[in-house]
Amino acid sequence: MATIAIIGAGAMGSGIGRQLAEGGASVLTYLEGRSPGTHERARAAGMEPASLEDIIGAEIVLSIVPPAEAIGVAERLSAAIGERPSPVTFVDCNAISPKTMNAVAAAFRPGQANVLDGSIIGLPPQPGKAGPKLYISGDRADKSAVLAAHGLHVRRIEGAVGAASALKMCYAGINKGMTGLGTAMLLAAIGSGADQSLKREMAESVPDLDRKLSSAIPDMYAKAYRWVAEMEEIAAFLGEDDPASQIFRGMAGLFQKMAEDRAGGGELADQLDALLGR
Known part of the structure; x- marks a missing residue:
């Protein structure tokens, strides 16, 4: 053994x-x-x-x-x-x-x-x-x-050593980055009154993405606080000279916001859940 x-x-x-x-x-x-x-x-x-x-x-x-x-x-x-x-x-x-x-x-x-x-x-x-x-x-x-x-x-x-970490950074940047991007734009749509129209259009034109976000976004709430440092690691992996690193510094801020929302009662999460039909 x-x-x-x-x-x-x-x-x-x-x-x-x-x-x-x-x-x-x-x-x-x-x-x-x-x-x-x-x-x-x-x-x-x-x-x-x-x-x-x-x-x-x-x-x-x-x-x-x-x-x-x-x-x-x-x-x-x-x-x-x-x-x-x-x-x-x-x-x-x-x-x-x-x-x-x-x-x-x-x-x-x-x-x-x-x-x-x-x-x-x-x-x-x-x-x-x-x-x-x-x-x-x-x-x-x-x-x-x-x-x-x-x-x-x-x-x-x-x-x-470093190759497996690079793989993780790239995969997480795509997978969790997509969740973050969807969260940001759905919140923007809710704030501007375009939410129902956006949700309908996504269900019609990008149904696979719509289904993915409908599952991935609610699953993210409890993990958001852990994803902050991960997004910062991805930004560091890309490096200061790569403008894409700023995307992931922004993602870190977004997940921090969602973590604080959860700690404060989950108002944003409730709005997202209502739109996603959860």
């Missing part, structure tokens, strides 16, 4: 943990300072609370946390590893730019870790449904094989 550790027991981390546990792995997680709800979610997923000392002894360690926490996780693990003679295999699975991914790798001293670049594409695993794909780059020694052997859908891609 392989021992696999996961830092981060949110919806995705606990879902991945459950999938690995059901695949026969012993799954550890670090829960110090986390809420009772997180403890319960980890327990329900079959994940065992563990100290950092136990975490770094696992066959492979996955970091599945919000983008802003990625470097901090690597720094804490580096401190815990110290002068340990054998390197830890560490996979950063977060929605970060290649530049941030390189900073994560640099948080470890030479010889402390085999750092792999991972990106998760898809929704958290659910019973009876195929789980997300975990793309991994920089894995010449095939260290990620243990994850595939215990039920994860792993796709190794060519390229060094």
